[in-house]
Amino acid sequence: MPYNDPRRLQAVQRFLQLDINRKAEMQEMVELAASLCDTPVAMITLLDERTEYIRFRRGIEIQELLREDTFSQYLIEEDNLLIIPDALQDPRFAHNKMVLSEPRIRFYAGCSLITHDGYSVGSLCIMGQVSKELAEPQRHLLGMMAKRIVEIMEMEFSLSIVKNQFVKAKDSDYKLQAFLESTGTIHMVIGKEMEVIAFNQNAADFIGKNNKVLMYVGITMAQILDEEHLEDFVVEYQKTMAGDPVFYEREVKHENDSTWWSVALEPGYNADGEIIGIYYNATNITEKKVHEKEMMDKNERLMKIAHIQSHELRKPVASILGLMELFKHCDYTAGREELMVLERATNELDTRIRAIVFLTE
Structure with missing residues:
Protein backbone atom coordinates (compact mmCIF):
# COMPACT_ATOMS: atom_id res chain seq x y z
CA MET A 1 0.00 0.00 0.00
CA PRO A 2 1.40 3.48 -0.88
CA TYR A 3 2.71 5.49 2.06
CA ASN A 4 0.31 8.36 1.24
CA ASP A 5 -2.85 6.23 1.08
CA PRO A 6 -5.51 8.22 3.02
CA ARG A 7 -6.71 5.15 4.91
CA ARG A 8 -3.19 4.35 6.07
CA LEU A 9 -2.56 7.95 7.12
CA GLN A 10 -5.81 7.93 9.10
CA ALA A 11 -4.65 4.80 10.91
CA VAL A 12 -1.30 6.48 11.69
CA GLN A 13 -3.08 9.50 13.14
CA ARG A 14 -5.02 7.26 15.54
CA PHE A 15 -1.76 6.26 17.19
CA LEU A 16 0.04 9.60 16.88
CA GLN A 17 -2.70 11.17 18.99
CA LEU A 18 -2.65 8.30 21.50
CA ASP A 19 -1.21 8.81 24.98
CA ILE A 20 0.10 5.33 25.70
CA ASN A 21 -0.10 4.28 29.35
CA ARG A 22 2.00 1.14 28.99
CA LYS A 23 5.15 3.06 28.13
CA ALA A 24 7.37 0.80 30.23
CA GLU A 25 6.25 -2.28 28.29
CA MET A 26 6.85 -0.55 24.95
CA GLN A 27 10.32 0.52 26.07
CA GLU A 28 11.03 -3.06 27.16
CA MET A 29 10.25 -4.18 23.60
CA VAL A 30 12.84 -1.74 22.25
CA GLU A 31 15.47 -2.85 24.77
CA LEU A 32 14.74 -6.53 24.07
CA ALA A 33 14.96 -6.12 20.29
CA ALA A 34 18.36 -4.43 20.57
CA SER A 35 19.64 -7.00 23.04
CA LEU A 36 18.49 -10.13 21.21
CA CYS A 37 19.72 -8.88 17.83
CA ASP A 38 22.94 -7.42 19.27
CA THR A 39 22.54 -3.89 17.90
CA PRO A 40 23.16 -0.56 19.65
CA VAL A 41 20.06 1.14 18.23
CA ALA A 42 16.39 0.11 18.32
CA MET A 43 13.23 2.14 17.73
CA ILE A 44 9.45 2.01 17.53
CA THR A 45 8.32 4.50 14.89
CA LEU A 46 5.20 5.84 13.24
CA LEU A 47 5.38 7.17 9.67
CA ASP A 48 2.90 9.60 8.17
CA GLU A 49 3.05 11.32 4.78
CA ARG A 50 6.10 13.48 5.55
CA THR A 51 7.63 12.50 8.90
CA GLU A 52 8.83 9.47 10.81
CA TYR A 53 8.09 9.88 14.53
CA ILE A 54 10.36 7.91 16.86
CA ARG A 55 8.09 7.12 19.81
CA PHE A 56 10.38 4.78 21.77
CA ARG A 57 14.13 4.46 21.31
CA ARG A 58 17.41 3.04 22.51
CA GLY A 59 20.86 4.26 21.49
CA ILE A 60 19.66 7.29 19.53
CA GLU A 61 18.40 10.75 20.51
CA ILE A 62 16.64 11.71 17.28
CA GLN A 63 12.87 12.13 17.75
CA GLU A 64 11.80 12.81 14.14
CA LEU A 65 13.09 12.22 10.61
CA LEU A 66 11.90 13.44 7.25
CA ARG A 67 10.34 10.56 5.36
CA GLU A 68 12.89 10.79 2.53
CA ASP A 69 15.72 10.27 5.07
CA THR A 70 14.22 7.11 6.54
CA PHE A 71 14.83 3.44 5.86
CA SER A 72 11.26 2.52 6.76
CA GLN A 73 9.74 4.38 3.78
CA TYR A 74 10.65 1.29 1.73
CA LEU A 75 9.39 -1.03 4.46
CA ILE A 76 5.96 0.65 4.45
CA GLU A 77 5.55 0.35 0.68
CA GLU A 78 7.13 -3.02 -0.05
CA ASP A 79 7.88 -5.43 2.78
CA ASN A 80 6.75 -6.76 6.14
CA LEU A 81 10.43 -7.31 6.95
CA LEU A 82 13.26 -5.28 5.44
CA ILE A 83 16.92 -6.14 6.10
CA ILE A 84 19.83 -4.06 4.82
CA PRO A 85 23.10 -5.89 5.63
CA ASP A 86 25.28 -2.98 4.44
CA ALA A 87 23.65 0.36 3.62
CA LEU A 88 26.73 1.59 1.72
CA GLN A 89 26.26 -1.25 -0.76
CA ASP A 90 22.55 -0.51 -1.29
CA PRO A 91 21.87 2.22 -3.89
CA ARG A 92 18.72 3.26 -2.01
CA PHE A 93 20.73 4.24 1.07
CA ALA A 94 24.33 4.83 -0.05
CA HIS A 95 23.76 8.61 -0.07
CA ASN A 96 21.41 8.74 2.92
CA LYS A 97 22.53 11.28 5.52
CA MET A 98 21.95 8.70 8.29
CA VAL A 99 24.60 6.60 6.53
CA LEU A 100 27.10 9.30 5.52
CA SER A 101 26.97 11.22 8.82
CA GLU A 102 26.07 10.39 12.42
CA PRO A 103 24.88 7.88 13.44
CA ARG A 104 26.62 6.34 10.31
CA ILE A 105 24.25 3.43 9.93
CA ARG A 106 25.48 0.35 8.08
CA PHE A 107 23.04 -2.35 9.19
CA TYR A 108 19.25 -1.96 9.33
CA ALA A 109 16.41 -4.40 9.98
CA GLY A 110 12.81 -3.30 10.31
CA CYS A 111 9.47 -5.05 10.72
CA SER A 112 6.18 -3.36 9.82
CA LEU A 113 3.63 -2.53 12.49
CA ILE A 114 0.46 -3.77 10.79
CA THR A 115 -2.93 -3.04 12.34
CA HIS A 116 -5.76 -5.55 12.60
CA ASP A 117 -7.34 -3.94 9.52
CA GLY A 118 -4.17 -4.32 7.45
CA TYR A 119 -2.50 -0.90 7.50
CA SER A 120 1.25 -0.52 8.00
CA VAL A 121 1.60 2.44 10.36
CA GLY A 122 5.27 2.26 11.30
CA SER A 123 8.04 -0.06 12.27
CA LEU A 124 10.01 -1.85 14.95
CA CYS A 125 13.57 -1.45 13.71
CA ILE A 126 17.13 -2.09 14.80
CA MET A 127 20.30 -0.46 13.46
CA GLY A 128 24.04 -0.59 13.90
CA GLN A 129 27.32 0.84 12.62
CA VAL A 130 28.65 -2.56 11.48
CA SER A 131 27.31 -4.55 8.54
CA LYS A 132 25.74 -7.89 9.53
CA GLU A 133 22.95 -10.41 8.90
CA LEU A 134 20.14 -11.68 11.13
CA ALA A 135 19.66 -15.35 11.93
CA GLU A 136 16.24 -16.84 11.16
CA PRO A 137 15.21 -17.04 14.86
CA GLN A 138 16.05 -13.33 15.25
CA ARG A 139 13.95 -12.46 12.19
CA HIS A 140 11.03 -14.46 13.55
CA LEU A 141 11.35 -12.87 16.98
CA LEU A 142 11.37 -9.37 15.46
CA GLY A 143 8.10 -10.18 13.71
CA MET A 144 6.53 -11.53 16.90
CA MET A 145 7.55 -8.42 18.83
CA ALA A 146 6.10 -6.17 16.12
CA LYS A 147 2.76 -7.98 16.43
CA ARG A 148 2.87 -7.55 20.21
CA ILE A 149 3.56 -3.81 19.87
CA VAL A 150 0.51 -3.43 17.63
CA GLU A 151 -1.60 -5.39 20.13
CA ILE A 152 -0.57 -2.99 22.90
CA MET A 153 -1.25 0.11 20.77
CA GLU A 154 -4.65 -1.17 19.64
CA MET A 155 -5.61 -2.10 23.19
CA GLU A 156 -4.56 1.37 24.36
CA PHE A 157 -6.60 2.93 21.56
CA SER A 158 -9.58 0.80 22.55
CA LEU A 159 -9.22 1.91 26.17
CA SER A 160 -9.06 5.56 25.15
CA ILE A 161 -12.31 5.20 23.19
CA VAL A 162 -14.04 3.47 26.08
CA LYS A 163 -12.83 6.13 28.52
CA ASN A 164 -14.12 8.92 26.31
CA GLN A 165 -17.47 7.16 25.93
CA PHE A 166 -17.93 5.89 29.48
CA VAL A 167 -20.01 8.77 30.87
CA LYS A 168 -21.85 9.26 27.58
CA ALA A 169 -22.62 5.56 27.47
CA LYS A 170 -23.97 5.61 31.03
CA ASP A 171 -26.54 8.19 29.96
CA SER A 172 -27.59 6.12 26.95
CA THR A 286 -0.85 -17.59 23.41
CA GLU A 287 1.19 -17.44 20.18
CA LYS A 288 3.66 -15.06 21.81
CA LYS A 289 4.03 -17.32 24.86
CA VAL A 290 4.54 -20.41 22.72
CA HIS A 291 7.25 -18.60 20.81
CA GLU A 292 8.91 -17.43 24.03
CA LYS A 293 9.04 -21.03 25.26
CA GLU A 294 10.51 -22.16 21.94
CA MET A 295 13.18 -19.48 22.22
CA MET A 296 13.95 -20.47 25.84
CA ASP A 297 14.23 -24.13 24.85
CA LYS A 298 16.48 -23.21 21.94
CA ASN A 299 18.67 -21.03 24.17
CA GLU A 300 18.93 -23.88 26.67
CA ARG A 301 20.08 -26.23 23.91
CA LEU A 302 22.60 -23.65 22.72
CA MET A 303 23.95 -23.33 26.26
CA LYS A 304 24.38 -27.11 26.44
CA ILE A 305 26.15 -27.09 23.07
CA ALA A 306 28.43 -24.28 24.26
CA HIS A 307 29.24 -26.27 27.41
CA ILE A 308 30.08 -29.38 25.37
CA GLN A 309 32.22 -27.35 22.98
CA SER A 310 34.08 -25.43 25.68
CA HIS A 311 34.55 -28.25 28.20
CA GLU A 312 33.75 -31.77 27.10
CA LEU A 313 35.39 -31.63 23.66
CA ARG A 314 38.71 -30.42 25.01
CA LYS A 315 39.71 -33.65 26.69
CA PRO A 316 39.39 -36.07 23.70
CA VAL A 317 40.76 -33.48 21.27
CA ALA A 318 43.74 -32.84 23.55
CA SER A 319 44.32 -36.58 23.84
CA ILE A 320 44.23 -37.07 20.07
CA LEU A 321 46.55 -34.13 19.45
CA GLY A 322 48.96 -35.41 22.09
CA LEU A 323 49.00 -38.88 20.59
CA MET A 324 49.58 -37.49 17.11
CA GLU A 325 52.62 -35.60 18.40
CA LEU A 326 53.85 -38.83 19.97
CA PHE A 327 53.35 -40.76 16.71
CA LYS A 328 55.17 -38.04 14.84
CA HIS A 329 58.24 -38.29 17.09
CA CYS A 330 58.16 -42.08 16.73
CA ASP A 331 58.21 -41.86 12.94
CA TYR A 332 54.45 -42.47 12.85
CA THR A 333 54.63 -45.85 14.54
CA ALA A 334 52.49 -46.81 17.53
CA GLY A 335 52.10 -49.63 19.97
CA ARG A 336 48.90 -51.36 21.03
CA GLU A 337 48.50 -49.26 24.19
CA GLU A 338 48.79 -45.94 22.34
CA LEU A 339 46.29 -47.08 19.71
CA MET A 340 43.83 -48.12 22.42
CA VAL A 341 44.12 -44.65 24.00
CA LEU A 342 43.51 -43.14 20.55
CA GLU A 343 40.46 -45.37 20.10
CA ARG A 344 38.97 -44.30 23.43
CA ALA A 345 39.59 -40.62 22.69
CA THR A 346 38.04 -40.98 19.21
CA ASN A 347 34.96 -42.74 20.59
CA GLU A 348 34.60 -40.07 23.27
CA LEU A 349 34.87 -37.34 20.64
CA ASP A 350 32.28 -39.11 18.49
CA THR A 351 29.90 -39.33 21.47
CA ARG A 352 30.23 -35.59 22.15
CA ILE A 353 29.67 -34.71 18.48
CA ARG A 354 26.56 -36.92 18.39
CA ALA A 355 25.27 -35.06 21.47
CA ILE A 356 25.72 -31.74 19.69
CA VAL A 357 23.95 -33.05 16.58
CA PHE A 358 21.06 -34.29 18.73
CA LEU A 359 20.70 -30.89 20.41
CA THR A 360 20.54 -29.11 17.05
CA GLU A 361 17.80 -31.32 15.62
Whole structure:
Protein backbone atom coordinates (compact mmCIF):
# COMPACT_ATOMS: atom_id res chain seq x y z
CA MET A 1 0.00 0.00 0.00
CA PRO A 2 1.40 3.48 -0.88
CA TYR A 3 2.71 5.49 2.06
CA ASN A 4 0.31 8.36 1.24
CA ASP A 5 -2.85 6.23 1.08
CA PRO A 6 -5.51 8.22 3.02
CA ARG A 7 -6.71 5.15 4.91
CA ARG A 8 -3.19 4.35 6.07
CA LEU A 9 -2.56 7.95 7.12
CA GLN A 10 -5.81 7.93 9.10
CA ALA A 11 -4.65 4.80 10.91
CA VAL A 12 -1.30 6.48 11.69
CA GLN A 13 -3.08 9.50 13.14
CA ARG A 14 -5.02 7.26 15.54
CA PHE A 15 -1.76 6.26 17.19
CA LEU A 16 0.04 9.60 16.88
CA GLN A 17 -2.70 11.17 18.99
CA LEU A 18 -2.65 8.30 21.50
CA ASP A 19 -1.21 8.81 24.98
CA ILE A 20 0.10 5.33 25.70
CA ASN A 21 -0.10 4.28 29.35
CA ARG A 22 2.00 1.14 28.99
CA LYS A 23 5.15 3.06 28.13
CA ALA A 24 7.37 0.80 30.23
CA GLU A 25 6.25 -2.28 28.29
CA MET A 26 6.85 -0.55 24.95
CA GLN A 27 10.32 0.52 26.07
CA GLU A 28 11.03 -3.06 27.16
CA MET A 29 10.25 -4.18 23.60
CA VAL A 30 12.84 -1.74 22.25
CA GLU A 31 15.47 -2.85 24.77
CA LEU A 32 14.74 -6.53 24.07
CA ALA A 33 14.96 -6.12 20.29
CA ALA A 34 18.36 -4.43 20.57
CA SER A 35 19.64 -7.00 23.04
CA LEU A 36 18.49 -10.13 21.21
CA CYS A 37 19.72 -8.88 17.83
CA ASP A 38 22.94 -7.42 19.27
CA THR A 39 22.54 -3.89 17.90
CA PRO A 40 23.16 -0.56 19.65
CA VAL A 41 20.06 1.14 18.23
CA ALA A 42 16.39 0.11 18.32
CA MET A 43 13.23 2.14 17.73
CA ILE A 44 9.45 2.01 17.53
CA THR A 45 8.32 4.50 14.89
CA LEU A 46 5.20 5.84 13.24
CA LEU A 47 5.38 7.17 9.67
CA ASP A 48 2.90 9.60 8.17
CA GLU A 49 3.05 11.32 4.78
CA ARG A 50 6.10 13.48 5.55
CA THR A 51 7.63 12.50 8.90
CA GLU A 52 8.83 9.47 10.81
CA TYR A 53 8.09 9.88 14.53
CA ILE A 54 10.36 7.91 16.86
CA ARG A 55 8.09 7.12 19.81
CA PHE A 56 10.38 4.78 21.77
CA ARG A 57 14.13 4.46 21.31
CA ARG A 58 17.41 3.04 22.51
CA GLY A 59 20.86 4.26 21.49
CA ILE A 60 19.66 7.29 19.53
CA GLU A 61 18.40 10.75 20.51
CA ILE A 62 16.64 11.71 17.28
CA GLN A 63 12.87 12.13 17.75
CA GLU A 64 11.80 12.81 14.14
CA LEU A 65 13.09 12.22 10.61
CA LEU A 66 11.90 13.44 7.25
CA ARG A 67 10.34 10.56 5.36
CA GLU A 68 12.89 10.79 2.53
CA ASP A 69 15.72 10.27 5.07
CA THR A 70 14.22 7.11 6.54
CA PHE A 71 14.83 3.44 5.86
CA SER A 72 11.26 2.52 6.76
CA GLN A 73 9.74 4.38 3.78
CA TYR A 74 10.65 1.29 1.73
CA LEU A 75 9.39 -1.03 4.46
CA ILE A 76 5.96 0.65 4.45
CA GLU A 77 5.55 0.35 0.68
CA GLU A 78 7.13 -3.02 -0.05
CA ASP A 79 7.88 -5.43 2.78
CA ASN A 80 6.75 -6.76 6.14
CA LEU A 81 10.43 -7.31 6.95
CA LEU A 82 13.26 -5.28 5.44
CA ILE A 83 16.92 -6.14 6.10
CA ILE A 84 19.83 -4.06 4.82
CA PRO A 85 23.10 -5.89 5.63
CA ASP A 86 25.28 -2.98 4.44
CA ALA A 87 23.65 0.36 3.62
CA LEU A 88 26.73 1.59 1.72
CA GLN A 89 26.26 -1.25 -0.76
CA ASP A 90 22.55 -0.51 -1.29
CA PRO A 91 21.87 2.22 -3.89
CA ARG A 92 18.72 3.26 -2.01
CA PHE A 93 20.73 4.24 1.07
CA ALA A 94 24.33 4.83 -0.05
CA HIS A 95 23.76 8.61 -0.07
CA ASN A 96 21.41 8.74 2.92
CA LYS A 97 22.53 11.28 5.52
CA MET A 98 21.95 8.70 8.29
CA VAL A 99 24.60 6.60 6.53
CA LEU A 100 27.10 9.30 5.52
CA SER A 101 26.97 11.22 8.82
CA GLU A 102 26.07 10.39 12.42
CA PRO A 103 24.88 7.88 13.44
CA ARG A 104 26.62 6.34 10.31
CA ILE A 105 24.25 3.43 9.93
CA ARG A 106 25.48 0.35 8.08
CA PHE A 107 23.04 -2.35 9.19
CA TYR A 108 19.25 -1.96 9.33
CA ALA A 109 16.41 -4.40 9.98
CA GLY A 110 12.81 -3.30 10.31
CA CYS A 111 9.47 -5.05 10.72
CA SER A 112 6.18 -3.36 9.82
CA LEU A 113 3.63 -2.53 12.49
CA ILE A 114 0.46 -3.77 10.79
CA THR A 115 -2.93 -3.04 12.34
CA HIS A 116 -5.76 -5.55 12.60
CA ASP A 117 -7.34 -3.94 9.52
CA GLY A 118 -4.17 -4.32 7.45
CA TYR A 119 -2.50 -0.90 7.50
CA SER A 120 1.25 -0.52 8.00
CA VAL A 121 1.60 2.44 10.36
CA GLY A 122 5.27 2.26 11.30
CA SER A 123 8.04 -0.06 12.27
CA LEU A 124 10.01 -1.85 14.95
CA CYS A 125 13.57 -1.45 13.71
CA ILE A 126 17.13 -2.09 14.80
CA MET A 127 20.30 -0.46 13.46
CA GLY A 128 24.04 -0.59 13.90
CA GLN A 129 27.32 0.84 12.62
CA VAL A 130 28.65 -2.56 11.48
CA SER A 131 27.31 -4.55 8.54
CA LYS A 132 25.74 -7.89 9.53
CA GLU A 133 22.95 -10.41 8.90
CA LEU A 134 20.14 -11.68 11.13
CA ALA A 135 19.66 -15.35 11.93
CA GLU A 136 16.24 -16.84 11.16
CA PRO A 137 15.21 -17.04 14.86
CA GLN A 138 16.05 -13.33 15.25
CA ARG A 139 13.95 -12.46 12.19
CA HIS A 140 11.03 -14.46 13.55
CA LEU A 141 11.35 -12.87 16.98
CA LEU A 142 11.37 -9.37 15.46
CA GLY A 143 8.10 -10.18 13.71
CA MET A 144 6.53 -11.53 16.90
CA MET A 145 7.55 -8.42 18.83
CA ALA A 146 6.10 -6.17 16.12
CA LYS A 147 2.76 -7.98 16.43
CA ARG A 148 2.87 -7.55 20.21
CA ILE A 149 3.56 -3.81 19.87
CA VAL A 150 0.51 -3.43 17.63
CA GLU A 151 -1.60 -5.39 20.13
CA ILE A 152 -0.57 -2.99 22.90
CA MET A 153 -1.25 0.11 20.77
CA GLU A 154 -4.65 -1.17 19.64
CA MET A 155 -5.61 -2.10 23.19
CA GLU A 156 -4.56 1.37 24.36
CA PHE A 157 -6.60 2.93 21.56
CA SER A 158 -9.58 0.80 22.55
CA LEU A 159 -9.22 1.91 26.17
CA SER A 160 -9.06 5.56 25.15
CA ILE A 161 -12.31 5.20 23.19
CA VAL A 162 -14.04 3.47 26.08
CA LYS A 163 -12.83 6.13 28.52
CA ASN A 164 -14.12 8.92 26.31
CA GLN A 165 -17.47 7.16 25.93
CA PHE A 166 -17.93 5.89 29.48
CA VAL A 167 -20.01 8.77 30.87
CA LYS A 168 -21.85 9.26 27.58
CA ALA A 169 -22.62 5.56 27.47
CA LYS A 170 -23.97 5.61 31.03
CA ASP A 171 -26.54 8.19 29.96
CA SER A 172 -27.59 6.12 26.95
CA ASP A 173 -27.95 2.62 28.39
CA TYR A 174 -24.32 1.89 27.57
CA LYS A 175 -24.73 1.57 23.81
CA LEU A 176 -21.09 0.78 23.06
CA GLN A 177 -21.55 -2.15 20.74
CA ALA A 178 -20.28 -0.50 17.55
CA PHE A 179 -16.95 0.17 19.26
CA LEU A 180 -16.78 -3.00 21.27
CA GLU A 181 -17.10 -5.21 18.22
CA SER A 182 -14.41 -3.34 16.25
CA THR A 183 -11.35 -5.19 17.58
CA GLY A 184 -10.31 -8.74 18.45
CA THR A 185 -9.84 -8.02 22.15
CA ILE A 186 -12.25 -9.05 24.91
CA HIS A 187 -13.87 -5.87 26.26
CA MET A 188 -16.09 -5.37 29.28
CA VAL A 189 -17.21 -2.26 31.14
CA ILE A 190 -17.95 -3.13 34.78
CA GLY A 191 -19.83 -0.90 37.23
CA LYS A 192 -19.55 -0.08 40.93
CA GLU A 193 -21.49 -3.19 41.99
CA MET A 194 -19.39 -5.46 39.76
CA GLU A 195 -22.22 -5.52 37.23
CA VAL A 196 -21.43 -5.79 33.52
CA ILE A 197 -22.41 -2.54 31.85
CA ALA A 198 -21.25 -3.44 28.34
CA PHE A 199 -19.40 -6.26 26.63
CA ASN A 200 -18.44 -7.36 23.13
CA GLN A 201 -19.13 -10.58 21.26
CA ASN A 202 -15.64 -11.88 21.98
CA ALA A 203 -16.38 -11.67 25.71
CA ALA A 204 -19.76 -13.34 25.28
CA ASP A 205 -18.29 -16.16 23.19
CA PHE A 206 -15.38 -16.83 25.55
CA ILE A 207 -17.48 -16.76 28.73
CA GLY A 208 -20.22 -18.82 27.12
CA LYS A 209 -17.77 -21.49 25.99
CA ASN A 210 -15.58 -21.68 29.10
CA ASN A 211 -17.87 -20.58 31.94
CA LYS A 212 -21.14 -21.90 30.47
CA VAL A 213 -22.81 -18.56 31.24
CA LEU A 214 -25.05 -16.52 28.93
CA MET A 215 -23.90 -12.90 28.99
CA TYR A 216 -26.35 -10.02 29.35
CA VAL A 217 -26.15 -6.41 30.50
CA GLY A 218 -26.55 -6.32 34.28
CA ILE A 219 -25.10 -9.76 35.02
CA THR A 220 -22.56 -9.59 37.86
CA MET A 221 -19.06 -10.97 37.88
CA ALA A 222 -20.12 -13.17 40.81
CA GLN A 223 -22.58 -14.87 38.45
CA ILE A 224 -19.90 -15.34 35.77
CA LEU A 225 -16.86 -16.54 37.71
CA ASP A 226 -16.42 -19.58 39.88
CA GLU A 227 -15.33 -19.13 43.49
CA GLU A 228 -11.60 -19.51 42.85
CA HIS A 229 -11.42 -17.04 39.96
CA LEU A 230 -13.90 -14.66 41.60
CA GLU A 231 -11.62 -14.27 44.62
CA ASP A 232 -8.72 -13.21 42.41
CA PHE A 233 -10.92 -10.87 40.38
CA VAL A 234 -12.28 -9.12 43.48
CA VAL A 235 -8.73 -8.28 44.59
CA GLU A 236 -7.89 -6.86 41.16
CA TYR A 237 -11.24 -5.04 40.93
CA GLN A 238 -10.88 -3.40 44.34
CA LYS A 239 -7.36 -2.23 43.52
CA THR A 240 -8.57 -0.72 40.24
CA MET A 241 -11.57 0.95 41.92
CA ALA A 242 -9.07 2.53 44.32
CA GLY A 243 -7.40 4.19 41.34
CA ASP A 244 -4.54 1.78 40.61
CA PRO A 245 -4.57 0.17 37.13
CA VAL A 246 -3.81 -3.55 37.02
CA PHE A 247 -1.85 -5.19 34.20
CA TYR A 248 -0.81 -8.84 34.08
CA GLU A 249 -0.37 -11.91 31.91
CA ARG A 250 -2.14 -15.10 32.97
CA GLU A 251 -2.62 -18.63 31.68
CA VAL A 252 -6.21 -19.88 31.70
CA LYS A 253 -6.52 -23.66 31.59
CA HIS A 254 -9.45 -25.32 29.81
CA GLU A 255 -10.51 -28.94 29.52
CA ASN A 256 -8.16 -29.84 26.65
CA ASP A 257 -5.85 -26.85 26.29
CA SER A 258 -4.92 -23.49 27.78
CA THR A 259 -4.80 -19.86 26.67
CA TRP A 260 -2.47 -17.03 27.70
CA TRP A 261 -4.05 -13.59 28.14
CA SER A 262 -2.65 -10.10 28.53
CA VAL A 263 -5.15 -8.36 30.81
CA ALA A 264 -5.68 -4.70 31.67
CA LEU A 265 -8.06 -3.31 34.29
CA GLU A 266 -8.26 0.47 34.42
CA PRO A 267 -10.49 2.83 36.40
CA GLY A 268 -13.26 4.80 34.66
CA TYR A 269 -14.04 8.32 35.86
CA ASN A 270 -17.08 10.54 35.53
CA ALA A 271 -16.93 14.27 34.74
CA ASP A 272 -16.33 15.07 38.43
CA GLY A 273 -13.31 12.77 38.64
CA GLU A 274 -15.14 10.07 40.61
CA ILE A 275 -14.35 6.45 39.78
CA ILE A 276 -17.62 4.89 38.63
CA GLY A 277 -16.40 1.57 37.24
CA ILE A 278 -13.59 -0.18 35.43
CA TYR A 279 -12.61 -1.17 31.91
CA TYR A 280 -11.61 -4.81 31.53
CA ASN A 281 -9.67 -5.73 28.39
CA ALA A 282 -7.96 -9.04 27.57
CA THR A 283 -5.88 -9.97 24.50
CA ASN A 284 -4.95 -13.53 23.54
CA ILE A 285 -1.12 -13.79 23.59
CA THR A 286 -0.85 -17.59 23.41
CA GLU A 287 1.19 -17.44 20.18
CA LYS A 288 3.66 -15.06 21.81
CA LYS A 289 4.03 -17.32 24.86
CA VAL A 290 4.54 -20.41 22.72
CA HIS A 291 7.25 -18.60 20.81
CA GLU A 292 8.91 -17.43 24.03
CA LYS A 293 9.04 -21.03 25.26
CA GLU A 294 10.51 -22.16 21.94
CA MET A 295 13.18 -19.48 22.22
CA MET A 296 13.95 -20.47 25.84
CA ASP A 297 14.23 -24.13 24.85
CA LYS A 298 16.48 -23.21 21.94
CA ASN A 299 18.67 -21.03 24.17
CA GLU A 300 18.93 -23.88 26.67
CA ARG A 301 20.08 -26.23 23.91
CA LEU A 302 22.60 -23.65 22.72
CA MET A 303 23.95 -23.33 26.26
CA LYS A 304 24.38 -27.11 26.44
CA ILE A 305 26.15 -27.09 23.07
CA ALA A 306 28.43 -24.28 24.26
CA HIS A 307 29.24 -26.27 27.41
CA ILE A 308 30.08 -29.38 25.37
CA GLN A 309 32.22 -27.35 22.98
CA SER A 310 34.08 -25.43 25.68
CA HIS A 311 34.55 -28.25 28.20
CA GLU A 312 33.75 -31.77 27.10
CA LEU A 313 35.39 -31.63 23.66
CA ARG A 314 38.71 -30.42 25.01
CA LYS A 315 39.71 -33.65 26.69
CA PRO A 316 39.39 -36.07 23.70
CA VAL A 317 40.76 -33.48 21.27
CA ALA A 318 43.74 -32.84 23.55
CA SER A 319 44.32 -36.58 23.84
CA ILE A 320 44.23 -37.07 20.07
CA LEU A 321 46.55 -34.13 19.45
CA GLY A 322 48.96 -35.41 22.09
CA LEU A 323 49.00 -38.88 20.59
CA MET A 324 49.58 -37.49 17.11
CA GLU A 325 52.62 -35.60 18.40
CA LEU A 326 53.85 -38.83 19.97
CA PHE A 327 53.35 -40.76 16.71
CA LYS A 328 55.17 -38.04 14.84
CA HIS A 329 58.24 -38.29 17.09
CA CYS A 330 58.16 -42.08 16.73
CA ASP A 331 58.21 -41.86 12.94
CA TYR A 332 54.45 -42.47 12.85
CA THR A 333 54.63 -45.85 14.54
CA ALA A 334 52.49 -46.81 17.53
CA GLY A 335 52.10 -49.63 19.97
CA ARG A 336 48.90 -51.36 21.03
CA GLU A 337 48.50 -49.26 24.19
CA GLU A 338 48.79 -45.94 22.34
CA LEU A 339 46.29 -47.08 19.71
CA MET A 340 43.83 -48.12 22.42
CA VAL A 341 44.12 -44.65 24.00
CA LEU A 342 43.51 -43.14 20.55
CA GLU A 343 40.46 -45.37 20.10
CA ARG A 344 38.97 -44.30 23.43
CA ALA A 345 39.59 -40.62 22.69
CA THR A 346 38.04 -40.98 19.21
CA ASN A 347 34.96 -42.74 20.59
CA GLU A 348 34.60 -40.07 23.27
CA LEU A 349 34.87 -37.34 20.64
CA ASP A 350 32.28 -39.11 18.49
CA THR A 351 29.90 -39.33 21.47
CA ARG A 352 30.23 -35.59 22.15
CA ILE A 353 29.67 -34.71 18.48
CA ARG A 354 26.56 -36.92 18.39
CA ALA A 355 25.27 -35.06 21.47
CA ILE A 356 25.72 -31.74 19.69
CA VAL A 357 23.95 -33.05 16.58
CA PHE A 358 21.06 -34.29 18.73
CA LEU A 359 20.70 -30.89 20.41
CA THR A 360 20.54 -29.11 17.05
CA GLU A 361 17.80 -31.32 15.62
